[in-house]
Amino acid sequence: AKAAGGARWALFDADRNRRELARYALSAAIPTALDRGEFYLDYQPLTSLRDGRVLGMEALVRWRHPELGVLRPDSFIGLAEETGLIVRLGGWVLAEACREAEGWSAGHDDPPFVSVNLAVRQVHRPGLVQEVRGVLRQTGLPPDRLQLEITESTMMSTAEEPVRALRVLADQGVRIAIDDFGTGYCNLAYLRDLPVTELKVAGEFVAGLRAPAADPGSRTDERILASLVSLAHALDLTVTAEGVETAEQADRLRAIGCDAGQGWHFGRPAPADRFLAQWA
Numbered sequence: 001a002k003a004a005g006g007a008r009w010a011l012f013d014a015d016r017n018r019r020e021l022a023r024y025a026l027s028a029a030i031p032t033a034l035d036r037g038e039f040y041l042d043y044q045p046l047t048s049l050r051d052g053r054v055l056g057m058e059a060l061v062r063w064r065h066p067e068l069g070v071l072r073p074d075s076f077i078g079l080a081e082e083t084g085l086i087v088r089l090g091g092w093v094l095a096e097a098c099r100e101a102e103g104w105s106a107g108h109d110d111p112p113f114v115s116v117n118l119a120v121r122q123v124h125r126p127g128l129v130q131e132v133r134g135v136l137r138q139t140g141l142p143p144d145r146l147q148l149e150i151t152e153s154t155m156m157s158t159a160e161e162p163v164r165a166l167r168v169l170a171d172q173g174v175r176i177a178i179d180d181f182g183t184g185y186c187n188l189a190y191l192r193d194l195p196v197t198e199l200k201v202a203g204e205f206v207a208g209l210r211a212p213a214a215d216p217g218s219r220t221d222e223r224i225l226a227s228l229v230s231l232a233h234a235l236d237l238t239v240t241a242e243g244v245e246t247a248e249q250a251d252r253l254r255a256i257g258c259d260a261g262q263g264w265h266f267g268r269p270a271p272a273d274r275f276l277a278q279w280a
């Protein structure tokens with residue numbers, strides 16, 4: 001029995017090694033894939049809960065891999081962060097998102113902003129301010145039509161450089177959103193130090209929202225959400241709820257005072273034209 005167990009373990013180990021190798025091979029292929037134009041962006045609308053207007057669109061990166069098909073970011077972003085390749089990939093995402101967003105203004109008085117995810121490494125890199133400024137200059141996108149999404153863990157370190165950089169960008173009108181708010185470490189000091197303009201509340205709080213009578217347990221999620229909305233509004237921040245999948249959730253969020261929603265209920269990630277056509 002012991003020997004069999006050992007064999008099973010060896011098998012499992014070989015399997016895990018193979019998966020690790022595959023992961024690294026995938027990551028190592030990122031620079032070539034960038035050169036070959038295999039990455040593209042889908043967008044997902046951030047929709048006003050007051051009037052249904054599309055306020056902004058989040059850029060979500062996809063990889064059209066020649067052998068593996070279209071890959072979702074979860075299968076390559078983590079590794080790109082570990083290896084540092086995220087700096088190049090993220091740079092491409094930023095430039096491409098701003099380039100596309102500049103084109104959204106045609107025929108719109110109040111075109112949506114574009115919201116770009118920044119990895120920890122990108123924010124902690126010395127050249128961030130120059131990079132963002134350079135992209136805005138080259139694409140001609142006004143600074144207030146760019147939102148940068150950073151996670152709470154980005155602000156975990158006590159480094160002053162990222163705070164300084166984000167403040168310089170915010171002073172020029174760039175929007176700063178805290179992504180997945182409520183799931184990180186509960187240290188809110190960064191809200192005092194950072195020029196944040198928006199909180200994006202993680203979908204897990206939204207998932208529990210139901211009509212009050214239907215599920216008493218959902219009251220806890222609703223109370224947490226209501227508290228986050230009060231906190232945000234007291235600090236003059238807007239709140240976007242993520243992962244809104246049903247009309248009922250959107251109704252509850254509106255009742256709580258949440259400003260905007262993002263999720264399948266408002267639109268699944270798709271090429272920007274899909275949403276631009278809706279407004280025309």
Ligand code: C2E
Nearest residue numbers: 060061072073074077093117118119243244245263264269
């Ligand atoms: P995120 O920033 O929290 O992005 C939202 C994710 O939730 C997206 O997954 C989106 O497709 C998914 N989603 C949207 N609406 C719903 C809904 O109603 N229900 C559910 N269950 N899910 C919904 P996606 O596109 O696979 O992206 C996953 C993560 O990858 C993102 O999470 C973000 O952290 C990361 N990511 C995506 N693009 C980039 C990028 O360009 N740079 C960096 N650093 N990270 C990125």
Ligand code: CA
Nearest residue numbers: 058117149179
């Ligand atoms: Ca995000």
Ligand code: CA
Nearest residue numbers: 179180200242
């Ligand atoms: Ca998020």
